[in-house]
Amino acid sequence: MSLPRYLGRKAAWYLGALLVAILLNFLLPRLIPGNPVDTIVSSLSRGGVEGSQLHAIHAHYVHEFGLDKPLWQQFVVYLGHLAHGDLGVSFAQSPATVQGLIGQALPWSIALQLPAILLGWLVGNVLGALAAYRGGWFDRGAFLGSLFTSSMPYYCVAILLLYLLAVVIPVLPPSGGYSFGNSPELSAAFVSDALTHYWLPFLSLVIVFVGGQAVGMRSMAVYELGSDYVNYDRGLGLRDRTIIRYIFRNAMLPQVTGLALSIGTLVGGALITEIVFSYPGVGTLLFTAISQNDYPVVTGLTLLIAVAVLVANFCVEIAYGIIDPRIRASSRGER
Amino acid sequence: MSAARFSARFYVAAGIVAAVLLFGLVAPLVFRTHQVGDVVGGLYDHPSAHAWLGTDNLGHDVFTNLMYGTRTSLLIGLVAGAIATLLGVAVGTLAGYRGGAVEEGLMGFTNVILAIPSIVVLVLISIALGTRSTLTLAVVLAVTSWPWTARAVRAQASSVRTREHLDVARLSGAGTFSLICYDVVPYMLSYICMAFVLQVSGAVLNEAALSMLGLGPSGGVSLGIMLHWALAWESVRTGAWWAFVPPTLLLTLLAFALLMLQSSLDELFNPRLRRHARRRRTARPAALPLPVERPVPEGAAE
Amino acid sequence: MSDTAPAAPLVRARGLRAAYRSQRGSDVVAVDDVSLELSGGQVLGIAGESGSGKSTLAAVLSLTARPPLSVLGGELTIDGEQLDLSGGRRPPRTWRGSVVSLLPQGAMNSLSATTRVGDLAVDVVRAHRGRVRRADALDLLTDRLDALDLPRRVVDSYPHQLSGGMRQRVVTVLSTLLDPKLLIADEPTSALDVSTQRALTELLRELLHRGLVGGIVFVTHDLPVLRAVADRIAIMYAGQLVEVGDTAGLIDDPRHPYTAALLASVLVPEPQIRTRRVGGIAGAPPDLAAPPTGCRFHPRCSLATDVCAEQSPPLLGTIGAGYSTCWWRAEHPDEPLEARL
Numbered sequence: 002m003s004l005p006r007y008l009g010r011k012a013a014w015y016l017g018a019l020l021v022a023i024l025l026n027f028l029l030p031r032l033i034p035g036n037p038v039d040t041i042v043s044s045l046s047r048g049g050v051e052g053s054q055l056h057a058i059h060a061h062y063v064h065e066f067g068l069d070k071p072l073w074q075q076f077v078v079y080l081g082h083l084a085h086g087d088l089g090v091s092f093a094q095s096p097a098t099v100q101g102l103i104g105q106a107l108p109w110s111i112a113l114q115l116p117a118i119l120l121g122w123l124v125g126n127v128l129g130a131l132a133a134y135r136g137g138w139f140d141r142g143a144f145l146g147s148l149f150t151s152s153m154p155y156y157c158v159a160i161l162l163l164y165l166l167a168v169v170i171p172v173l174p175p176s177g178g179y180s181f182g183n184s185p186e187l188s189a190a191f192v193s194d195a196l197t198h199y200w201l202p203f204l205s206l207v208i209v210f211v212g213g214q215a216v217g218m219r220s221m222a223v224y225e226l227g228s229d230y231v232n233y234d235r236g237l238g239l240r241d242r243t244i245i246r247y248i249f250r251n252a253m254l255p256q257v258t259g260l261a262l263s264i265g266t267l268v269g270g271a272l273i274t275e276i277v278f279s280y281p282g283v284g285t286l287l288f289t290a291i292s293q294n295d296y297p298v299v300t301g302l303t304l305l306i307a308v309a310v311l312v313a314n315f316c317v318e319i320a321y322g323i324i325d326p327r328i329r330a331s332s333r334g335e336r
Numbered sequence: 337m338s339a340a341r342f343s344a345r346f347y348v349a350a351g352i353v354a355a356v357l358l359f360g361l362v363a364p365l366v367f368r369t370h371q372v373g374d375v376v377g378g379l380y381d382h383p384s385a386h387a388w389l390g391t392d393n394l395g396h397d398v399f400t401n402l403m404y405g406t407r408t409s410l411l412i413g414l415v416a417g418a419i420a421t422l423l424g425v426a427v428g429t430l431a432g433y434r435g436g437a438v439e440e441g442l443m444g445f446t447n448v449i450l451a452i453p454s455i456v457v458l459v460l461i462s463i464a465l466g467t468r469s470t471l472t473l474a475v476v477l478a479v480t481s482w483p484w485t486a487r488a489v490r491a492q493a494s495s496v497r498t499r500e501h502l503d504v505a506r507l508s509g510a511g512t513f514s515l516i517c518y519d520v521v522p523y524m525l526s527y528i529c530m531a532f533v534l535q536v537s538g539a540v541l542n543e544a545a546l547s548m549l550g551l552g553p554s555g556g557v558s559l560g561i562m563l564h565w566a567l568a569w570e571s572v573r574t575g576a577w578w579a580f581v582p583p584t585l586l587l588t589l590l591a592f593a594l595l596m597l598q599s600s601l602d603e604l605f606n607p608r609l610r611r612h613a614r615r616r617r618t619a620r621p622a623a624l625p626l627p628v629e630r631p632v633p634e635g636a637a638e
Numbered sequence: 639m640s641d642t643a644p645a646a647p648l649v650r651a652r653g654l655r656a657a658y659r660s661q662r663g664s665d666v667v668a669v670d671d672v673s674l675e676l677s678g679g680q681v682l683g684i685a686g687e688s689g690s691g692k693s694t695l696a697a698v699l700s701l702t703a704r705p706p707l708s709v710l711g712g713e714l715t716i717d718g719e720q721l722d723l724s725g726g727r728r729p730p731r732t733w734r735g736s737v738v739s740l741l742p743q744g745a746m747n748s749l750s751a752t753t754r755v756g757d758l759a760v761d762v763v764r765a766h767r768g769r770v771r772r773a774d775a776l777d778l779l780t781d782r783l784d785a786l787d788l789p790r791r792v793v794d795s796y797p798h799q800l801s802g803g804m805r806q807r808v809v810t811v812l813s814t815l816l817d818p819k820l821l822i823a824d825e826p827t828s829a830l831d832v833s834t835q836r837a838l839t840e841l842l843r844e845l846l847h848r849g850l851v852g853g854i855v856f857v858t859h860d861l862p863v864l865r866a867v868a869d870r871i872a873i874m875y876a877g878q879l880v881e882v883g884d885t886a887g888l889i890d891d892p893r894h895p896y897t898a899a900l901l902a903s904v905l906v907p908e909p910q911i912r913t914r915r916v917g918g919i920a921g922a923p924p925d926l927a928a929p930p931t932g933c934r935f936h937p938r939c940s941l942a943t944d945v946c947a948e949q950s951p952p953l954l955g956t957i958g959a960g961y962s963t964c965w966w967r968a969e970h971p972d973e974p975l976e977a978r979l
Contacts, residue, residue, distance in 0.1 A: 015451070017448065018447075018448050018451040018452065021448050021452065022452045022456070025452070025456070025457060025460055026456075026460065029460040029461060029463070029464040030460065030463060030464060032464040148592075148595065148596070148599070149592055152591050152592045152595040152596075153588045153591065153592065154541050154544065154545075154587055154588065154591055156544070156545065156548060156563075157584045157587055157588045160563070160567075160572060160580055160584050161581075161584060163572055164572050164577060164580070164581070167573070168572060168573060168575050169575075175572070175573045176573065228747060229742065229744060229747035229748050230747060230748050230749055230750045232702055232704070232740075232742065232748075233740060233742045233748040233749070233809075234750075234758075235702050235704070235734065236700050236701075236702045236734055236735070236739065236740030236742065236813075237734065237735040237739065237740070237762050237765070237812065237813065238731050238732055238733070238734035238735030238736060238762070238765050238766060239735075239761055239762065239765045240731070240765050243761050243765065247750045247752075247753055250750070250752045250753070251750060251751060251752055254752070266453070269453055269455055269456070272455070272545075272549065273545055273548050273549070276548060276549070276567065277567060277572075287459075287549065288549055288550060291459075291463070291549055291550045291551060292550050296463070299459065299460075299463060300460070303455075303456040303459050303460055304456075306453055306455065306456050307452050307453055307456045310451075310452070310453045311451060311452070314451060
């Protein structure tokens with residue numbers, strides 16, 4: 002199969018998956034027993050709004066969300082809005098738009114996770130490679146430690162770290178992205194304040210990520226160490242460091258894939274870490290939206306999470322198709 | 337080569353899992369001083385002889401909550417794990433054994449579900465459901481997690497399919513269903529066993545994550561719900577460790593033990609993973625093993 | 639050819655012993671007191687059943703033994719330079735590749751999938767000759783390819799872009815790039831079809847003829863291949879050499895019952911052998927963790943007597959010229975074995 006055809010097939014496939022994701026986002030919230038508008042209006046009625054006003058509000062919302070039209074028309078309207086980047090208006094924080102709320106939260110999430118993922122990936126791979134190469138007690142210690150931190154649910158790491166480093170030994174602030182009373186701006190005072198709030202959630206993410214990467218890298222490297230080409234290269238008298246370079250070049254490929262895929266989970270990967278630290282990112286926004294039955298915000302976020310993952314996976318497959326000679330070979334049927 | 341022997345790691349892991357199971361299933365029958373929902377004290381009372389692990393934000397006994405919470409979490413984990421494994425094995429075996437259009441269709445479907453992050457589907461379904469019983473939640477978790485197993489089992493099944501004993505069974509006139517049950521599935525039992533362990537641990541952790549987002553089982557207590565309330569009522573920042581440390585440790589312990597159980601089973605069934613296992617002369621797989629998270633549509637490679 | 643064995647052979651190995659350490663701590667001695675000699679310009683074939691220890695011997699000779707295999711003892715002299723293998727001493731890295739080189743089994747997996755042939759060649763040259771310019775190292779490779787009528791395009795190829803036979807020949811060129819004195823070929827032909835087998839054995843002969851390789855130890859289970867390529871053949875059984883001799887002499891008149899049985903189990907389309915009955919060898923190779931006492935072949939030998947089970951057989955002949963180890967032969971020096979089987 003030629004490269005363009007390979008790319009075409011992948012693109013078509015991922016478009017299909019995207020469509021399914023959009024459909025789920027559209028349909029499932031509309032299955033809520035007695036649609037979302039009823040829920041909002043009934044919560045308003047508890048707030049003491051009068052009956053005639055309630056009817057007017059109800060009618061207004063039903064019209065605004067297009068609930069009086071047939072389902073397929075609603076879907077067309079929904080798609081049209083999506084195409085313009087319009088995710089609707091928040092129920093709970095009306096008139097704030099969903100895209101506006103997400104736009105505020107997303108930078109915090111990315112700033113928190115991107116460095117954590119990169120650093121964790123780097124440290125984890127070095128650790129795993131060293132463990133495989135050195136063997137012995139270092140291997141056993143590093144492997145068990147990594148297995149433990151990587152099998153620990155990431156939110157448990159977050160909770161325990163928060164308790165240890167902000168409450169038992171209060172060296173770091175326990176919550177938020179910046180101090181209460183401060184407001185986001187580009188000043189030295191704010192940045193340093195934000196940084197002190199940054200370390201704790203950052204650390205909790207790095208620890209988990211290092212463990213997972215180290216376990217993966219170690220098993221790849223152990224597998225490569227036992228392979229025939231290592232034996233042959235030794236038989237040719239190659240230096241150890243040359244052989245190690247070969248091993249890591251082979252073992253790295255899946256690890257790089259792993260890195261690209263984790264960047265795809267950037268949006269939805271650490272929702273609960275943010276909740277634990279009340280960090281003003283996507284996770285906290287989702288948490289609040291769920292507790293307030295703010296469906297437009299919830300579905301906006303789920304759609305964003307799905308799209309991010311799909312795009313990352315798609316990019317990885319494309320990159321694989323172009324870079325890895327073995328994949329290209331197998332797709333041409335040379336094997 | 338020694339015969340099939342369990343490693344020390346296996347016994348440690350199995351011991352921890354058994355202890356947690358015992359705690360969740362038997363302890364509620366033994367310690368019956370308090371019932372779930374009984375108010376036995378005030379906001380975050382310290383541990384005492386009356387309430388061994390203190391009280392939570394509503395004045396409920398944390399120890400009682402912990403027992404019943406463990407029970408709920410285990411129940412969800414086991415039920416969801418069983419359903420997901422069953423679904424995955426059924427779809428995977430059928431696809432792998434039948435091949436052709438059946439395989440293309442089933443695996444295409446599986447891969448689409450795999451491509452969409454499960455947290456998205458979980459959140460959407462949970463919201464759509466409104467109220468969620470323990471069992472409903474287990475089913476929802478199972479519905480989003482079976483594709484892993486299906487894809488892995490399909491690969492196994494299609495390799496079993498080409499073995500000679502199946503030709504013999506086919507020639508002796510066995511039907512497809514009995515072939516799959518008696519001649520295909522038994523060869524994958526070790527694999528299915530490991531998949532089940534992974535599914536259970538995944539379901540327990542996903543339940544906790546959903547509960548912490550506020551989408552846990554309604555009207556009950558689980559380890560995740562305990563954490564949800566502990567976080568919402570600032571127990572961590574006020575230093576009420578008894579409200580959040582026990583469920584955190586229990587979840588960690590359970591997750592670690594299940595993973596260790598799985599990896600020691602894997603080592604037992606695939607001796608090649610052992611370090612310094614003797615070099616085998618067989619050819620290695622064509623491409624490097626890709627991480628399982630990678631949603632590659634099966635049909636696209638041909 | 640070999641009856642004019644020179645006073646100082648190219649390769650001289652004495653008392654090689656190597657064992658696999660099992661997890662329970664017990665050793666499986668897979669090569670037990672093996673001594674051999676090889677003259678310059680010659681091919682010594684080593685034949686045996688699987689499990690006879692021949693691949694282990696190849697690992698020991700090529701200095702590539704690694705855990706769980708460990709070399710317990712022995713002495714290797716190549717072209718006057720002596721190497722003591724006893725006591726877990728690690729052989730110098732620079733010996734591998736330039737003094738002794740390995741031609742491995744299964745060229746498919748012997749090349750790292752993400753490394754081009756040319757890059758590997760550069761690394762090989764640099765590993766032995768220090769800082770060499772990349773272009774100079776590549777020249778060495780292309781000159782060698784030209785000399786052996788192999789296409790230059792392989793320099794820029796990844797392993798998967800080469801056919802199986804080409805890959806094996808490229809590996810051969812890489813193994814002999816630094817003109818090693820001794821090449822250990824470990825079943826290089828077993829994964830190839832007959833015509834590529836022939837191309838490879840011709841390539842090896844060519845390398846010997848041009849003096850690019852000092853001598854070759856060719857390990858295989860395939861007697862017909864050895865017949866075509868080897869000057870001398872050593873037969874290995876249960877970790878020991880039971881017979882060494884000229885190819886023609888050994889095949890026409892085997893001195894050891896095991897050699898005779900091994901020959902009888904092979905189909906050879908030669909007129910004088912056509913009448914021979916093809917037979918298997920009764921029994922199974924012994925467990926090397928607990929080898930039989932006395933002669934290791936005695937439980938499967940139709941000529942065995944009491945002494946065979948009790949004492950190790952004598953060495954009849956010399957290590958340099960050829961020998962067999964057999965009690966029966968000691969008493970019947972001139973009787974042909976074929977009739978007795």
